Amino acid sequence: MKDADLFVEITKILRSQKLGVLGTCGTAGPFCSLVGFSFEKDLSHLFFSTPRSTRKYANLAECGKAALLVDNRMNRPEDLHDAQAVTVTGTVRELKDPERERAEKIHIERHPYLAGFSSSPTTAIFSLEVDEYSLVSRFQNVMIMRVKR
Amino acid sequence: MRLVIPLEELSDDRKGSGGGKAWALSRMIREGFPVPGGVVVPVEAYRRYVDLTGAGEMIMMELNRKPFASMRWEEMWDAALRIRNLFLKTPIPPELELELAETFDRRFGVVPVAVRSSAPGEDSEGSSFAGLHESFVNIRGTRDIIENIRLVWASLWSDAALLYRKELGLDPAKSSMAVVIQELVEGERSGVAFSQNFTDPTTSLIESVWGLNQGLVDGTVSPDRWLLDRKSGSVLKHTPAERKKAVRSSRGGTSLENLPRALRDRPPLGPGEVGKVYGLAMKAEKWFGKPQDVEWTLRGNSIFTLQSRPVTTGVKKDERSWNLSLRRSFENLKALRKRIEGDLIPSLIREAENLSKHSLSELEEIKLAEVLEDRSAAVEKWTRVYWDEFIPFAHGARLFGQIYNDRIKPEDPFSFIDILRPEKMAGTERNSRLEKIAKDIRQNRELKEELEKIESGLPSVVGEVFIRKAVKELGSDSALILPGREQEMALARLLLEISGRTAPQKTRPGKPKDLEGKFLSSFQDEERQLAVDLLDLARASYRLRDEDNIYLGRVERLRDEALAEGMARLSAREGAILERYSATEVIKALKDTNYVPSPEIGDKPSESEERSFRVSPRQITGQPAGQGLAKGKARVIRGKNDLFSFRSGEILVCDAIDPNMTFVVPLASGIVERRGGMLVHGAIIAREYGLACVTGVPDATELIETGDELTVDGYLGIVVIHRKD
Numbered sequence A: 001m002k003d004a005d006l007f008v009e010i011t012k013i014l015r016s017q018k019l020g021v022l023g024t025c026g027t028a029g030p031f032c033s034l035v036g037f038s039f040e041k042d043l044s045h046l047f048f049s050t051p052r053s054t055r056k057y058a059n060l061a062e063c064g065k066a067a068l069l070v071d072n073r074m075n076r077p078e079d080l081h082d083a084q085a086v087t088v089t090g091t092v093r094e095l096k097d098p099e100r101e102r103a104e105k106i107h108i109e110r111h112p113y114l115a116g117f118s119s120s121p122t123t124a125i126f127s128l129e130v131d132e133y134s135l136v137s138r139f140q141n142v143m144i145m146r147v148k149r
Numbered sequence B: 001m002r003l004v005i006p007l008e009e010l011s012d013d014r015k016g017s018g019g020g021k022a023w024a025l026s027r028m029i030r031e032g033f034p035v036p037g038g039v040v041v042p043v044e045a046y047r048r049y050v051d052l053t054g055a056g057e058m059i060m061m062e063l064n065r066k067p068f069a070s071m072r073w074e075e076m077w078d079a080a081l082r083i084r085n086l087f088l089k090t091p092i093p094p095e096l097e098l099e100l101a102e103t104f105d106r107r108f109g110v111v112p113v114a115v116r117s118s119a120p121g122e123d124s125e126g127s128s129f130a131g132l133h134e135s136f137v138n139i140r141g142t143r144d145i146i147e148n149i150r151l152v153w154a155s156l157w158s159d160a161a162l163l164y165r166k167e168l169g170l171d172p173a174k175s176s177m178a179v180v181i182q183e184l185v186e187g188e189r190s191g192v193a194f195s196q197n198f199t200d201p202t203t204s205l206i207e208s209v210w211g212l213n214q215g216l217v218d219g220t221v222s223p224d225r226w227l228l229d230r231k232s233g234s235v236l237k238h239t240p241a242e243r244k245k246a247v248r249s250s251r252g253g254t255s256l257e258n259l260p261r262a263l264r265d266r267p268p269l270g271p272g273e274v275g276k277v278y279g280l281a282m283k284a285e286k287w288f289g290k291p292q293d294v295e296w297t298l299r300g301n302s303i304f305t306l307q308s309r310p311v312t313t314g315v316k317k318d319e320r321s322w323n324l325s326l327r328r329s330f331e332n333l334k335a336l337r338k339r340i341e342g343d344l345i346p347s348l349i350r351e352a353e354n355l356s357k358h359s360l361s362e363l364e365e366i367k368l369a370e371v372l373e374d375r376s377a378a379v380e381k382w383t384r385v386y387w388d389e390f391i392p393f394a395h396g397a398r399l400f401g402q403i404y405n406d407r408i409k410p411e412d413p414f415s416f417i418d419i420l421r422p423e424k425m426a427g428t429e430r431n432s433r434l435e436k437i438a439k440d441i442r443q444n445r446e447l448k449e450e451l452e453k454i455e456s457g458l459p460s461v462v463g464e465v466f467i468r469k470a471v472k473e474l475g476s477d478s479a480l481i482l483p484g485r486e487q488e489m490a491l492a493r494l495l496l497e498i499s500g501r502t503a504p505q506k507t508r509p510g511k512p513k514d515l516e517g518k519f520l521s522s523f524q525d526e527e528r529q530l531a532v533d534l535l536d537l538a539r540a541s542y543r544l545r546d547e548d549n550i551y552l553g554r555v556e557r558l559r560d561e562a563l564a565e566g567m568a569r570l571s572a573r574e575g576a577i578l579e580r581y582s583a584t585e586v587i588k589a590l591k592d593t594n595y596v597p598s599p600e601i602g603d604k605p606s607e608s609e610e611r612s613f614r615v616s617p618r619q620i621t622g623q624p625a626g627q628g629l630a631k632g633k634a635r636v637i638r639g640k641n642d643l644f645s646f647r648s649g650e651i652l653v654c655d656a657i658d659p660n661m662t663f664v665v666p667l668a669s670g671i672v673e674r675r676g677g678m679l680v681h682g683a684i685i686a687r688e689y690g691l692a693c694v695t696g697v698p699d700a701t702e703l704i705e706t707g708d709e710l711t712v713d714g715y716l717g718i719v720v721i722h723r724k725d
Helices: A003-016 A055-063 A099-110 A112-119 B012-030 B043-053 B055-063 B073-089 B094-108 B142-157 B159-168 B271-288 B317-325 B330-355 B365-393 B395-408 B426-442 B445-455 B461-474 B484-500 B513-520 B525-574 B583-591 B640-644 B662-667 B681-689
Strands: A019-026 A029-039 A045-051 A065-071 A085-094 A123-137 A141-147 B038-041 B113-118 B135-139 B178-183 B189-194 B203-210 B224-229 B235-239 B245-250 B253-258 B292-299 B302-310 B613-621 B623-626 B629-636 B651-654 B670-673 B692-695 B709-713 B718-722
Touching: A003 A065, A003 A085, A003 A123, A003 A141, A019 A055, A029 A055, A029 A065, A029 A099, A045 A055, A045 A099, A045 A112, A055 A065, A055 A085, A099 A112, A099 A123, A112 A123, B012 B038, B012 B043, B012 B113, B012 B178, B012 B271, B012 B302, B038 B094, B043 B055, B043 B094, B043 B142, B043 B178, B055 B073, B073 B142, B073 B159, B073 B395, B094 B142, B094 B178, B113 B142, B135 B142, B135 B245, B135 B253, B142 B159, B142 B178, B189 B271, B203 B245, B203 B271, B224 B271, B271 B292, B271 B302, B330 B365, B330 B395, B330 B525, B365 B395, B365 B525, B365 B583, B395 B513, B395 B525, B426 B445, B426 B461, B426 B484, B426 B525, B426 B662, B426 B681, B445 B461, B445 B484, B461 B484, B484 B640, B484 B662, B513 B525, B525 B583, B525 B681, B623 B681, B629 B670, B651 B709, B662 B681, B670 B681, B670 B709, B681 B692, B692 B709
Parallel strands: B629 B651, B651 B670, B670 B692
Antiparallel strands: A019 A029, A019 A065, A029 A045, A045 A123, A065 A085, A085 A123, A123 A141, A141 B613, B038 B178, B113 B135, B113 B178, B189 B203, B189 B292, B203 B224, B224 B235, B245 B253, B292 B302, B613 B718, B623 B692, B629 B709, B709 B718
16 A cells, blocks of 8 residues: 555545544553544544543643544444454543644544534543554554654 | 246346346247246345345455555455355255245245256346356255255356456346256257348358257357358358267266267257248247347257347457356366376476586686576466466366365365375475485584575575575476576575574475365265265366476576576676676577676666655455464565575565575465465465465555565454554
């Protein structure tokens, strides 16, 4: 797969899904949560929101690293050969204004139903600064796309 | 949903469910055509089987290892063999079997039947799968009928059918198969009739053989042929066949028998009967409204229609016939073996001997040019023979594999390869000689030091003498010749590397006798001899996969030597080391001192766009071709120098293993090859040395860099690249 093809393929998968599984880790142990996500067009950053009282928030605040799994499985046997999964890894950071305002706009544009939730003072908006995308397709093929910094 | 439908009850709206063959038979029965009675097991039964057993997804996983369109034919062969084995090993679930069995018991009892494919879309004007899917004749009893239904289902995924679908661009995920079970009419004479000849629309064509139609359909019995005027039905031309054989019913199936002398001189059809068959074909055309290709059989004076389908107009005949040629019959393969062993290989060896008679350094430039010309022409000629004759003969091993799997139903569909492995292989023989030389170095410290001097480019008389002796000992198959002056340094480096290994690589012990015994004892009486013959043929086929490479490599090496000598002469003429030229350019320059050769231009990588991302592979998949797990540094082979730089324990990564590479295999801990297939040279040699091997890895030599840490999983067909950026 050519570089540009991989970029397009990953964008397609991210566009096709509203939710992903966020993996976090902290002294409380590892944890997975389903989150609504949005992303910059250049794929450099992803955004998601969470109440501050959650276990994932505690983990994110403690560790600063996270992984997000986005996949297009349909819960059918064909998923084994047909589904694609992207694991995004990187550094997380809770955003403050004016960054938060910009991210919230991108986020709500994608998830209008989360407008109230995201603007709540008890909700944190995080950015995931991407280190690497890992795309799994055809059951066992794995391609990596790393962000140059 | 009924899982067994009497043919006469298959309504027009169920055409997609019963397939084209069943639908046409049903219509003909209803119209009063003489058709043997039977039932159809519709596609719903197939779908329930693959859904209930999970076979459907397993097939898709097999076919989705890489894009369908980029699979090589050898990879399709392998995939087809694995899928067939899957069907053989996966029984029909009890609830489904019960429903089928009840009807078969009642309808057929122990009456012999034909179990035939009827895939939807199988026969249309634009495509014809005739002969690509399987049918089985003379099957008796419910248990055997059900067993054969599975085999017909499996044939949906045969190599030839897969290739044909690839050519037509059909999606394999949408394929399914209905099966027709018909009472067997044991005709004395059979054939096909085209109401309109596909090559000349003004004529009709009839082909006929003695016995059953199988021989005609699979090409083992040549038919008598009648060309008729389409309008009047009058015979324009009769082309008799050389009548020697006929297919007849035999215990549990059919067999190819010698035709009695009395019948050899008689055409299968008399003049009145030709008219009768023509009348049947025209009646079918009238009824279906399109020219028809009718299969028929004659018992006594009664003619029976076995099937009718539209004459295909849009099919590229050559494509399907090539696919069908993959199914070379046993007889064809025997003839091919005779030609290869008796004529081609000896000629190839002789030609290599003749070409090697010249002492290149003593030749004048004009003469050297002629020698290079001859050697280049020989490489071209034998490469063509390699593709046209040697490669198709590889099917001998596959034919054996299919029959072995049908009989033994092994867990590993490629376990048959263990029976085929010979006691000795040319490639491993050469490596044993190399190992022996390395042992001498290992035991002689002074010699080792002398060779180290050579390796570093320092003079050493002892070292040079030893290297020259080694080249001689390795013999003409050595393939260890480098063009130019690097020869001694490179060979010294390789020999030192081999001698430095603590545990020399051993080839695997000989073939297991128990498997062979188990296979042969599954045949009885006269069939046993046939099985012995088939095994013998398959062993020859397997052995040749190694030997043909070695012999072809010998001619290639001769060409390379002459090219190297030519380059050396041109360099001397110019007083400088020149770039690499093609043989054609060197020949021109040797013949004409004024000619200025132009260097070979390779594909330059396009300047990659400066992006904000860096893409790299992490895990790539191919086919598991040699069981084992290997970890080590990659050595990507892009030229001969890469081979001579090979370090013990490295993983050999290449486009396709050729005979000039196998000498480094004992140094390798694993093999990764772009070219796919279980019977490609790389897979064979990996099995010999018990190395982890993955073949059919797309872009292997582009995605992997020399020095990358690799894990080669030869069980799953996975290569992991542990690259740290």
